[in-house]
């Protein structure tokens with residue numbers, strides 16, 4: 001089903017988990033700028049070397065670089081079939097780039113979700129989060145552990161804890177999120193669909209799905 005979905009929210013708010021589930025159910029490609037950044041870093045590309053310090057310090061990658069990475073991955077096919085953007089846009093300048101892809105008619109297919117989660121819940125999720133470096137599936141050691149401890153259910157790869165998933169880094173990343181939140185809420189206005197992201201994952205998903213289908 002054609003939709004241009006955005007997941008906006010603090011680190012640990014569930015953007016990746018919900019994006020993966022929605023993408024899987026409706027056959028939409030998920031574009032996670034965080035995963036793209038990590039992949040560029042892993043491959044030591046020019047842009048990867050430039051963005052590495054930002055990720056390591058929990059800061060946002062400058063708009064021009066992240067926009068370049070995002071645009072490179074948005075093909076004409078995705079613009080006609082739809083896609084899910086997980087973690088982009090995060091600033092008003094990025095939001096303007098995102099909007100520039102769509103005319104009035106196409107905007108009807110946009111669904112911009114804001115996953116609202118308090119800091120203590122984020123902290124619990126971030127400290128327990130484990131991710132698959134190969135297929136990017138996300139786990140939590142308590143609430144959604146893999147079947148075989150430390151290994152991805154999908155591809156068997158050894159799960160890792162992200163370098164920026166620490167208490168200290170979360171504080172920095174959360175502050176960055178708050179710095180932009182009001183401006184982003186202002187930019188998207190009534191287009192933004194606020195979802196209580198503290199609820200059970202399946203309940204959050206059902207709320208998202210019903211808005212997605214509208």
Ligand code: AMP
Pocket residue numbers: 011033034035037054055056058059060061062066086087088089090091094164173
């Ligand atoms: P994430 O996996 O979404 O938490 O992103 C990990 C890191 O990648 C962030 O802390 C930023 O350094 C960078 N990043 C991802 N998406 C963006 C974005 N839209 N704007 C700026 N930096 C980003």
